[in-house]
Amino acid sequence: MTQQFRSFVIFAEMRTGSNLLEATLNGVRKVTCFGEAFNPFMMGWPDKEELLGVTRAEREEDPQRLLDKLFDKPGHLPGFRYFHDHDPRVLDAIIDNHACAKIVLTRNPLESYISTRLARETNQWKLNETETAIPAVTSYDPVEFRQNLSEIESFQLSILNRLQASGQTAFWLGYEDLRDTGVMTGLLHWLGRTDVEQVHPARDQVPQNPRELAEKVDNFDEMQADLHKLDPFALRRVPNFEPRRGPAVPSFATSEAGAGLLFMPVQGGPTDMLRSWLEALGNPSGKYTQNSLRQWKRKHPGHRSFSVLRHPLARAWDAFLHLMTHAKPELRQLMRDVHRVPLPADEELSELSEDAAAALFADFLDFLRRNLNGQTTLPTHPNWASQSEVVAGFARFAQPDMLIRESRLATDLEFLCHQTGIDDPRSDLLSPEPLPEFLSDRKLAVAARAAYLRDYIAFGFDVELTPAS
DSSP: OOOOOOEEEEEOOTTSSHHHHHHHHHTSTTEEEOSBTTOTTSBBBTTOOEETTEEHHHHHHOHHHHHHHHHOOTTSEEEEEEOTTSOGGGHHHHHHOTTEEEEEEEOOHHHHHHHHHHHHHHTOOOOOTTSOOOOOOBOOOHHHHHHHHHHHHHHHHHHHHHHHHTTOOOEEEEGGGGGOHHHHHHHHHHTTOTTOOOOOOOSSOOOSOOSOHHHHBTTHHHHHHHHTTOOTTOTTOOOOOSOOOOOOGGGOEEEOSTTOEEEOOOTTSSHHHHHHHHHHHSOEEEOOOHHHHHHHHHHOTTOEEEEEEOOHHHHHHHHHHHHHHTSOHHHHHHHHHTSSOOOOOGGGGGGOOHHHHHHHHHHHHHHHHHHHTTOSSSOOOTTTSOHHHHHHHHTTTOOOSEEEEGGGHHHHHHHHHHHTTOSOOOGGGOOOOOOOGGGGOHHHHHHHHHHSHHHHHHHOOOSSOOTTO
């Protein structure tokens, strides 16, 4: 089925060639690109205070009003340019509109960054063939470049993910494509304008700084040395094959004590103990929906939320105990038959010696490593999912005020209670659960780190399981 586009958006950044692309598209009959329509500092183009009858004040009050005006062009193909720092309130409406074609324009981020700095210093943003480029050099700022790179990469990955999730595709362009007649013609045909036989790139703009970087950057050697520290191929990235987790709001629990406490539990942690603790503080509640929890938060100004992190080795042990005592028999049989965890028959599990339990636990840790790396067909159970992924799921609704280590449970919860006006924090109910001595085995610690590498790095856990972990 051919998609009938009725509008378009150009996802780009400063100094990527978006002005040239706009000029090329505006040279085609019944195609109009309305500049940076949602740039907070201008209306489409510099020194403009109104666009299609909508003022900046009206756009600020309701950006959807301008978006509706832009897209209300029967028999015409309208669009605009959108950068990562433009009005975020319209992004959902743009992405969700499948009749709006998405064009993604990219450029070497270093070239784009240096070009932007030069343009700011000279105030020369476009150049035609009758004008003279203002000669200038600039300096490379490593902190500024890294921040800029991070923001743009994050935005582009977000766009890519959302298009994938909604079953859409984009037309990807590089800076060098913008002067290619074949590519520009292909773009117009993809947009549905097959009546246009050939599209020639706009000729009213020329490159401003066609010099090598060494001539444009006065601290070029320093820049080269700093760029060597970057990791463009993400060699140090920890692979993540876990599915994204939701916020799990129905598992949250609250207490009316003081200004209010909100507990956001990570399964496999000391959840039962903390629920009992909330009950002791008084008036506990749970089984929330996102809407009802928002209402609770509004009614409790000054409330605090928290989650508790458990050392990954201890948490893996809890998951192993859950497997042997509470999981369905079918799951244990699956472990025996498929996942190389040779559990004895169910009736023999309660009679395991410590040595046998330690050996089986080592096999379970190897299974965990494979499961969290997407190497098994078994879904990742919440009891053993990475805590970093669980907390990331929380953040899709609300981030906890405090992430508390289980080993500091009483101390940190006393502090939290003091903040919310709770006089008696009932610390006597916050005793850590005893763990078997064999968990101090170095081999088990190394196996747990292999399984939960993301958590060890994200939260700084010691490899060894000690009272201070």
